[in-house]
Amino acid sequence: MDASYIAKIVETTTVPVVFKKVCNWPLLSWSLEDWCQNMPQKELPFRVQPPKNSSEEPCWERKCSNRMMSLEKFFEIAQKNPAEWCYFDYKYLEMWLTSDNEVYKQILWDCFGYNERGAADSTIWIGSNGAHTPCHQDTYGRNIVVQAFGKKRWLMFPPDSGGLNPTRVPYEESSIYSKLNFFSPKNLDAFKRLSGCRMVVLEPGDALIVPPKWWHYVQHVDAIGISFNTWIPHAKTDTENQIDEALIRMLVAQIGKDLTEKDLKDIVNPNEEDVSDLPLTVSIFQVDVTVQKYLEFKSKEHEDISQCSKSDDISKTDIAIDTIKKSCHAITVEELNNNDLITILQDNVSKYGQSNFDEAVDEKIPKKDRLLSAIVDSFCHPDVIKIVKGKLLDELCK
Structure with a gap:
């Protein structure tokens, strides 16, 4: 399949799409030992958050502690200590890897039709089970995500979805957050009013296309997960x-x-x-x-x-987009009914938060x-x- 056809899907789809057989990076088949050998031999900053916490607020970055550790040490903790999650997230590769690094050399987006984009335009995300990003909306670009190791669950909502309670606090340029805590909510009532959710669990080799301004809550569901992404500018x-x-x-x-x-x-x-x-x-x-x-x-x-x-x-x-999708193994991410969304959140609470919603202590914000x-x-x-x-x-x- 001509990569320009794939770019056509990236640039025209109005709903999330997953490609199953497009990316051909050799690192997609690496073992943990391979990752340790090919990543920088230095300590990396990880966000750390003990999971047993139910709250009305998301786990904002401010609430996390920070810990420096090598990738090898992180792998050890992630596999042996599920009591806390760690996340080396939203890190631009050019800030952490040199151009002669094997990972840096492999991150190329030509298979998606973007020959000019590479590691310098990409970010890396390395996390343990439960590590996540609060639900948010990117104000710029189309997002291409490649899952390299482990599994990661994406919950996505259309740009005009109601009930997500948008906020610019905490302020971050180009990010609009939702006030809803998808990780370990204290109360599920607000979620019962949501509709239009689409859900996919990305596996190694999967590539997800997130159209402009789609809301997304992203959480690792394996002991260890590694992914890469790039944002394709959307001029208009x-x-x-x-x-x-x-x-x-x-x-x-x-x-x-x-x-x-x-x-x-x-x-x-x-x-x-x-x-x-x-x-x-x-x-x-x-x-x-x-x-x-x-x-x-x-x-x-x-x-x-x-x-x-x-x-x-x-x-x-x-071009007939449906024909292209079939030929390059592209799948439209299906809608999730609200009952299934609630089940996912309840499972999260049982694993990472208070087992009894009534036991959660009210947080009094000054x-x-x-x-x-x-x-x-x-x-x-x-x-x-x-x-x-x-x-x-x-x-x-x-």
Whole structure:
């Protein structure tokens, strides 16, 4: 199958798709010993979280401790100590591997039709059973994920799903989190109102395509799991969303300037602690850059549309996506009914949280902290940003 056809699916699918026989990286058949030999011989930072915890809030990164350990030590702990999970997650390969490293050399995305993308555009995720990322939505790009070792469960919801209770606290550029705790919820009532969930358990060699803005909760379900991903830019939506993110970053930076260190940590992820140091002039410049990029894209898009005609070859190159899916072993991720979703969450609670929901202790969030989060969420609400962006573009285009 021509890789350009696979890229066609990546760029046009509106629902999650799994490829079963596309990726041909040799590391997909590696043993744990192979991974130890080919990964850097140094200690890596792992997030660590004792699993016995039921809560209304997700396991935010702030709630995890950090531990430095070698990959070999992690493998030993992951197989012998299920009482806690560890996660070396969201790490760009170029920050941790040299270009002559065997892993670095193998991570190529040409089999998906992206010859120009490699390890420098990729992240690695290494975790133990229970390790997870809170449910969230990426504001940019299409996500291609390859499972290299172990199994990982993905729960996904359409972009416009209701009931997920979105928040920008903790703030992280390009990530919108859900306030729901999919790992070990204290109460299941909020989940019973959800619909449209799609679920897949990725096995070694599987590749998952996550369309733009699909919500996803991702959890390791084997003792050890390793995966890689890359985000494929989506010009039309990304250029507009970059304005949103620049405006939100400016707002969070200004709100954070006079906060105490503790209060700032309450509203930002650890990787955003320097956001309050961002000068207002730099924030304005970043907004200007994103606006100009968007206006240039819209102008070019208008020219392209004007130049198109019914006689163009575009219609001739239209490909039957269903035919392509069959020929390259692509499977649409099926919907999960709500009862099955609840069963998965109940199983999570029995393994990682309180066995009795009534035993979970209510967490009292200080009124001041709730007010601060509410202020950030109110100013950064999509409806508010949409109005601000619209007014901004109107003014600049006069």
